[in-house]
Amino acid sequence: MDVEGAHEILTKFLKSNGKLRSTPERFAVLDTILQIQGHFDADSLYYRMITKGVKISKATVYNSLDLLQECGLVSKYRFAENTSRYEKAFGRPQHHHLICLECGDIIEFVNDHLDRLQDEVCGEKGFTPQSSALQVFGTCSKCKKKG
Amino acid sequence: MDVEGAHEILTKFLKSNGKLRSTPERFAVLDTILQIQGHFDADSLYYRMITKGVKISKATVYNSLDLLQECGLVSKYRFAENTSRYEKAFGRPQHHHLICLECGDIIEFVNDHLDRLQDEVCGEKGFTPQSSALQVFGTCSKCKKKG
DNA sequence: CTCGGTGCAAATGCTTTGCAATGTC
């Protein structure tokens, strides 16, 4: 994960909108996210930052996550729970999720064919896609063996 | 939509689990849902029932929705907002959603090919699918014309 | 110096829970 590249994207995005300002908090959130593997929620991101000694409030964490989502550096998902989950989107291919209902594990997968099919459907309906999320709920191989 | 068929499914489900009881509230919720076209949330379902003179509490509406989801009569989705959305699942094919970020419109579509591809991926990963949700966020044709 | 951003705490809104009353089996 290229930290400088991500910073550059954020900087450009902030400048392109005359009203948005470049603050240390926004870059601190971005830096922390870049170190996280897999999914996370706003709360765990907040505590991770606090633990590392970064001074920030939860409100700013939420605010920054929205901003990072707008400039495409972060993806926001909503699985079964009532918590939003995020993950870094920088330099990663579009991917989808298999979610195990027993252990909560999330398996990612990529499938070009599926993405193409999706675009076809959108074309038929005159719909312009921006982002998409395919979530398959079920039982993973580990839990099948256990049960 | 076959009301009797739906009742039968619920009745069998309740009996198959020794502890679950058959209550008028549960059937009232099911009946109301059968009359609704498209998506709805717990709150609007509650007010719809109250308006029609059905005596029920919100807690019971939530409780019943969970139950109906378990026996496959109702699907639960979570789109962008922080509200869960439901729709009847009885007698309907598996379908997916195009969600317009501008007007909030939800366009449904069915695609066998896509479903088959999904199953293939699951097979490769040793994952047993139970249900799935594909959500494509973007702009619908109406909003494109406006904008 | 101006106005957007931050931080706190309080507010919001959906959903769940505790508990007494009720109704199913």
Added chain:
DNA sequence: GACATTGCAAAGCATTTGCACCGAG
């Protein structure tokens, strides 16, 4: 009669908001 279910109101939880203070441009 036993115990699951209901209804109400209160509690929970993630997220948002109001407002005084701060700091980027």
